[in-house]
Amino acid sequence: MTLPRYQQLAQTLRRQIDAHVWLPGEKLPSLRESCKQSGLSLMTVLQAYQLLESQGTLVSRPQSGYYVAPSRPLRLEHGSLHTAEQIDVNDAIFDILKAGQDSDIVPFGSAFPDPTLFPQPKLARSLASAVRRMSPHSAIANLPPGNEDLRRSIAQRYALQGVEVTPDEIVITSGAMESLGLSLQVLTQPGDWVAIESPAFYGVLQGIERRKLKAVTIPMDMEQGIDLAALEQAMATYPIKACWLMSAFQNPQGCTMNPDKKRQLVDILIRNQVALIEDDVYAELYFNGDRPNPLKMSSYRQEILHCSSFSKCLAPGFRVGWVAAGNYASRIQRLQLMSTLSASVPVQLALADFLHQGSYDAHLRRLRRQLELRQNAMRSAVLNSFPPGTRLSKPTGGYFIWVELPGKMDATKIYQQALAKRISVAPGTMFAVDNRFSHCLRLNTSFEWNTRAENAVKTLSELVYKEYNRHR
């Protein structure tokens, strides 16, 4: 079967661009010239150019013509900048999420914390008590922005940390997933460019795909964190509409930005007048010292949509999150009215009640201690049993460790073999739009460190070693 003529022409042009016949930023022959040269009709040439434009290979400039788009990937001094014009989320993500539902499988690949870590009886009492006192009008009274008591309690927690957030800018949502999605919708239109981390939480990739956005992926390092030079370069190169990242216990690598990096990042945002979506769902889970300060603490706070939830630290199944949305609060409310109307009322009331009880901080202290102990135990086990050359992150909070296997090892294979042995892990491919983390794994360290877990790490290390020896 032969391709239509415009597709043939597009392919030819694409090959020429790849071969640097036309350099990034260079003007292509005009449509008229191209017609003359190719002998094709104007419509055909136009379609070819438009196809390449829709693929991001060309850009059109009003009153001027078609130009080769800035090159991708860009080689930068401090790393490399990659872009994705179209993100396709791997089907595997859904299979992995589903595997987590099977209690027969050791859930190292799970995104959820060990559910037994939470004060369920107390939450149940709060729920029962809240719903007994619930006014029939509560459904209407708790329309967006959501329950007032709960918003005030959340604002108080911000205040105690020194972050200026008013109850009015908080919108209660169905988990942080909804607040992140609403934030992205408020800041972007389909086709816009967004700067994201690489590797990133797969929810970011899904959000970008769903909204039909284009992404510039900013390199992360499990020790150094985000590459600010690359971010700066991205802002200079693409019309970035929003930046979406995690400043504390980044998922999946676990890195936390130091104060200096935070200042520089905010400077870049201010200079470029780009709004920030700050996903901060793990911040309460620090192991020592204080809660890491969010970027929201900066003077740029009105342009920072700080998203968090109770799902990682108190009540996973309740699906209650929020966004402190600064200048965007009323637009977020409207979007929510259009999409889910409001978060479920009884669970909002239950959390407001629970926060008033005053035992939340005691629970968090216990939770942090347990997560730290479990992470240390599992980290040591992995460190002691995986092949030499394995790199392991050492997060100071949260419940993930990031494992870089040595050499060219294929973590997706490990994932499949482990699953056959009833152990789930999260392969690195879940966290990027390409294969650059295909030698990495994310492990959930929140579960009880017992013989079952020990044996599972042992089995994993055997699988890894088998693959390692094949590659030597």
Next chain:
Amino acid sequence: MTLPRYQQLAQTLRRQIDAHVWLPGEKLPSLRESCKQSGLSLMTVLQAYQLLESQGTLVSRPQSGYYVAPSRPLRLEHGSLHTAEQIDVNDAIFDILKAGQDSDIVPFGSAFPDPTLFPQPKLARSLASAVRRMSPHSAIANLPPGNEDLRRSIAQRYALQGVEVTPDEIVITSGAMESLGLSLQVLTQPGDWVAIESPAFYGVLQGIERRKLKAVTIPMDMEQGIDLAALEQAMATYPIKACWLMSAFQNPQGCTMNPDKKRQLVDILIRNQVALIEDDVYAELYFNGDRPNPLKMSSYRQEILHCSSFSKCLAPGFRVGWVAAGNYASRIQRLQLMSTLSASVPVQLALADFLHQGSYDAHLRRLRRQLELRQNAMRSAVLNSFPPGTRLSKPTGGYFIWVELPGKMDATKIYQQALAKRISVAPGTMFAVDNRFSHCLRLNTSFEWNTRAENAVKTLSELVYKEYNRHR
């Protein structure tokens, strides 16, 4: 300030098209001819043509050229077909929703049923009991498609009505708003055409706006219901990707399709292979006889996404809805995992528990009786006090009446004047993208028929008469 040349050219072409220089469906001069004729550059002409294409005035055909789009509005034998390339939801909608939160205002404009109509103590007991028995793993176990017991109970209710729906095709959502939104996302890409009712539930207009879709609005009549000839014509004229409507107690007009109309509608869908989003949230609220059969009952059921919830008939604040999504169930699940992850777990468990108690149908019988009595009372009061020429819908279920004021009366003015007197009504402009229902009101009849309500109708009628007399 002068317009850029391409915009000037676009305006000129637009004027020519409006003046029938170029007829709908006719080919426009080629780009080359147009360049020659206008003396403008190819890029400028191209931009003008593309601008008109983006506005829906022109359509381009591969390998051929630019054509004038089919005319809008089309004049049809049985009504007229209107389209909206871009929908802007009036800010007033949000103000009206907010006004409903003020208990000091008589809530005739509210979309919510009287909250005192629901079995709150029983629901509270179900919630307390469910959450006591809640396993720590429930958050994960109840990921999409949602709680299995609840899905089975819903499937049983379908089965009792003779509708073939399996628990597997049901996805539990955060209210019907989420299920409708997910359905729209699964069926369409931004820029696609969708057929909707006119007037329609404003959530439809918001959903279309949010997704950047184009709409063909199909005329409705409060007695005759949807204009099938117009729908058929719409399908023949535009590449409709989905149809979105209500077959029972349509919001806002209250009409229910008769079985013959349903058959014809399904035939049209099948002939055109267009999927249907069926919003059926009021179906349980019938006054006499049986629950109206949904379109989902037809042989085309796999292509019908039947959306409903417990928000209108049992538990308004819980925000639990569902979609019986046929062929689209797994795609809906994936989209939900990306957007809100899952519906709140405790409220799902509570509803599953409540449905097992077996008192749901007794509650519904009481609810229907009360809604009927209240609707009759309010309808009579409006009928007896509003000016001659007023048309009133007579729905056989639900809790809205639709009021068409005589002549050229401005219902938005009535809305404003009524609000000043602490009475809310829903002006017709909320339910369309243009002003064609600006002489209409929707009234919520679910509230207790007492002196306050009587006086409110009296005040309304005085406002209406004042306006009526001004127009005579």
